[in-house]
Amino acid sequence: MKNPLSQQILFLKVKNQDPEAYGQFYDLYVKRIYRFIYFKVNSVSDAQDITSEVFLKLWQYLREGKEIKNLNAFIYIVARNLVVDFYRQRRQEALSINADKAPEIIDGRSDILKEQMVDSDLQATIKGMDRLKDEYKEAIILKYFDELSISEIAEILNKSKGAVRVLLHRALKALKDNINE
Amino acid sequence: MNKELIKNLKRISEFEAGGRPQEDWLISNRDILMSQIRPATNQRETEHQFAERNYYFQYVNDIFRQRIMKPALAVVVLFGLTLGYSATVSVANSSLEGDILYPVKTAQERVQLALTFSEEREAQLHIDFAERRLDELNRLSQQSGDSQKKVKKITKTAANLSKEVSSARDKLNQVSIASVDTALLIVKEIDSTTLDLEQKITEVKDSLPAEVKNQVGDTLTQAISTTKDTGSSALGVMVDKYTKGEAGISDQEIITRLTERIKSAEEDLIKAAWEVNQAVGAATSTLSLMDATARASSTLSLTLVSTSTIENISLLPQQAKDTLEQAKSLLVQGELASALAKVVESKEIVLGATSGAQAIVNDLQNVDIISNVKGTSTSINLQSTSTGSTSESTSPIVGQ
Numbered sequence: 001m002k003n004p005l006s007q008q009i010l011f012l013k014v015k016n017q018d019p020e021a022y023g024q025f026y027d028l029y030v031k032r033i034y035r036f037i038y039f040k041v042n043s044v045s046d047a048q049d050i051t052s053e054v055f056l057k058l059w060q061y062l063r064e065g066k067e068i069k070n071l072n073a074f075i076y077i078v079a080r081n082l083v084v085d086f087y088r089q090r091r092q093e094a095l096s097i098n099a100d101k102a103p104e105i106i107d108g109r110s111d112i113l114k115e116q117m118v119d120s121d122l123q124a125t126i127k128g129m130d131r132l133k134d135e136y137k138e139a140i141i142l143k144y145f146d147e148l149s150i151s152e153i154a155e156i157l158n159k160s161k162g163a164v165r166v167l168l169h170r171a172l173k174a175l176k177d178n179i180n181e
Numbered sequence: 182m183n184k185e186l187i188k189n190l191k192r193i194s195e196f197e198a199g200g201r202p203q204e205d206w207l208i209s210n211r212d213i214l215m216s217q218i219r220p221a222t223n224q225r226e227t228e229h230q231f232a233e234r235n236y237y238f239q240y241v242n243d244i245f246r247q248r249i250m251k252p253a254l255a256v257v258v259l260f261g262l263t264l265g266y267s268a269t270v271s272v273a274n275s276s277l278e279g280d281i282l283y284p285v286k287t288a289q290e291r292v293q294l295a296l297t298f299s300e301e302r303e304a305q306l307h308i309d310f311a312e313r314r315l316d317e318l319n320r321l322s323q324q325s326g327d328s329q330k331k332v333k334k335i336t337k338t339a340a341n342l343s344k345e346v347s348s349a350r351d352k353l354n355q356v357s358i359a360s361v362d363t364a365l366l367i368v369k370e371i372d373s374t375t376l377d378l379e380q381k382i383t384e385v386k387d388s389l390p391a392e393v394k395n396q397v398g399d400t401l402t403q404a405i406s407t408t409k410d411t412g413s414s415a416l417g418v419m420v421d422k423y424t425k426g427e428a429g430i431s432d433q434e435i436i437t438r439l440t441e442r443i444k445s446a447e448e449d450l451i452k453a454a455w456e457v458n459q460a461v462g463a464a465t466s467t468l469s470l471m472d473a474t475a476r477a478s479s480t481l482s483l484t485l486v487s488t489s490t491i492e493n494i495s496l497l498p499q500q501a502k503d504t505l506e507q508a509k510s511l512l513v514q515g516e517l518a519s520a521l522a523k524v525v526e527s528k529e530i531v532l533g534a535t536s537g538a539q540a541i542v543n544d545l546q547n548v549d550i551i552s553n554v555k556g557t558s559t560s561i562n563l564q565s566t567s568t569g570s571t572s573e574s575t576s577p578i579v580g581q
Contacts, residue, residue, distance in 0.1 A: 048210070141200075
C-alpha cells in the first residue's frame with residue numbers, strides 16, 4: 001500500500017465503516033501496532049491482547065461516528081492510551097511495573113534473543129531499546145521502524161514538531177550510549 | 182554510526198524479539214476481528230457497494246478542497262495530471278486478467294523490475310508479484326459468468342504466477358552466491374512465502390467448480406510444483422549457509438523451517454493417499470465388473486489399468502511416508518541437508534502418486550466410454566471417483 005491515493009481511498013472506506021476495507025487496514029497496520037505495543041509492554045501475550053483491543057476500539061470509534069482526521073496517527077494514539085490503561089490496571093492489581101521488576105522482564109526475553117539471533121549487534125540493539133525511556137522508545141519506533149513524518153509523530157505524542165526533533169536526537173544518542181555500555 | 186544503528190533497528194523488526202508478531206496469531210486475530218465487526222454491519226453492505234464508486238470522487242473532492250486556495254493554474258494542471266496518472270495506476274492495481282487496465286498493472290511491474298538493480302530485491306519483487314497473481318486467482322475463482330472466459334483467465338494468471346515464482350527461484354540462485362545479510366533475509370522470506378503460496382493455490386484449486394477445475398487443474402498443479410521447488414531452493418540456500426556456519430541463522434530457526442516443510446509434505450501425502458485410495462478402489466471394482474470379453478476387446482486404454490499398474494501406484498503413498506520418516510530421523514541426527522533432500526524426494530513421490538491416481542481415473546473414463554459403445558453392461562460412473570485432483574494427461578507411473 002505504498003500508493004498514497006490507494007491508501008487514502010482505503011482510509012475513506014474505513015471511515016465509512018466498510019468491514020472488508022477494515023480487514024485490509026488491519027493487514028496494513030497490525031504488524032507495526034503490535035511492534036509499537038510490544039516494545040512498551042515487553043510481553044508477547046500482552047502485546048497480542050492489547051493489539052486486538054486497539055483494532056476493536058478503533059472500529060467502535062468509527063461506528064460511533066467520531067471524527068478522525070488522520071487515521072494513520074489516530075491508531076497509534078489509541079494504542080498508546082490502551083497501553084496506559086494496561087499499566088494502570090496492573091498497578092491496581094498490585095503488580096506494578098517498577099524499575100526493580102524491569103530487568104526480570106527483559107531477562108524473560110533474553111531466551112528468545114538467544115534462540116533467534118546470532119548477530120550480536122542486533123542483540124545489543126534490542127537490549128539498548130529495552131533500556132530506553134518510554135518516550136524515547138516511542139519516538140524511535142515511530143520514526144525509524146514505521147517511517148512516520150515528524151508532523152504525525154508530533155500529533156501522536158502531543159508535542160510540537162521542534163520538540164519531536166529534539167526528542168529523536170536525544171533518543172538516538174541514548175540508544176547509542178546504551179549499546180556502547 | 183547513525184546509519185548503521187538505523188539499519189540495525191530496521192533489521193531487528195524481522196525477529197520476534199524485535200517486535201515481529203507470530204504469523205498464526207496474525208491470521209487468527211484477523212478472523213476474530215472480522216467475525217466481531219461483520220454481523221453489525223450487514224445492513225450496510227448495499228450502502229458500501231454504492232459508496233464504492235464514490236470513494237475516488239470523495240478523495241478528489243477532499244484534495245480539491247485542500248488545494249483550492251492555491252491559485253497558480255500551472256500547479257493545478259500539474260496536480261491534475263499527476264492525480265490522473267495515480268488514479269489510473271491505482272485502479273489498474275485492482276484489475277484482473279482480461280480487464281482493460283490490466284496491461285497497465287503488468288507494465289508498472291515490469292518498470293519496477295527494470296528500475297531494480299539488486300538481485301535480491303528482484304527476487305523479492307517476483308515473489309510480491311506472485312502474491313498479486315494469487316490474489317487475482319482468488320478473485321477470478323469467485324467470479325460468476327462465462328465459464329470458458331473464466332478458464333482462460335485463470336489459466337493465464339496461474340501460468341503467470343508460475344513464471345513469477347520461477348523467476349524468483351532463478352534470482353535466488355544468483356543471490357545465494359553472495360552472502361550479504363539482506364540476501365539472507367530475502368531467502369528466509371521466500372521460504373516462508375512459498376509455503377503460504379503453496380497452500381493458498383491448493384485452496385483456490387479445491388474451490389473451483391468441477392468443469393473449471395478439469396480444464397485449469399494442470400496449470401495450477403504446475404504452479405504449486407514450481408512454488409514447492411522454489412521454496413525448497415530457498416531452504417536449501419539456508420541449510421547451506423547454516424552448515425557453513427555463516428551468521429544469521431540459528432539452530433532453532435533452521436530446525437523450525439525444516440519441520441514446517443516436513444509438515445507441509447505430510448499434509449500433501451495425506452491428500453495424495455486419499456486420491457490414490459479412491460482411484461485404486463474404482464479401478465479394482467471396474468475391472469471386477471467387466472467380463473472377460475470386454476477386457477479382451479478393449480483398446481490400449483484398458484491395458485493401462487492393469488493390476489500391476491494399480492499395485493505400483495497404491496504403493497507410492499507408503500514409499501513417500503517412509504521417505505518422510507527418514508527425513509525426520511536425519512533431522513534429529515542433525516543431517517540437515519540430507520533431511521531436506523529426503524523431503525524433496527518424498528514430495529516427488531507424492532506428485533507421482535497424485536499423477537498416477539489421476540491417470541487411472543482418466544483411463545477408467547475411457548474404459549467406461551469404450552464399454553458403453555460396445556454395448557457391454559459395464560456402467561461405472563467414474564465422475565464420482567474424481568477426487569478433485571487435476572487431469573494429468575500423462576501417466577508417468579504407468580509402466581514403472
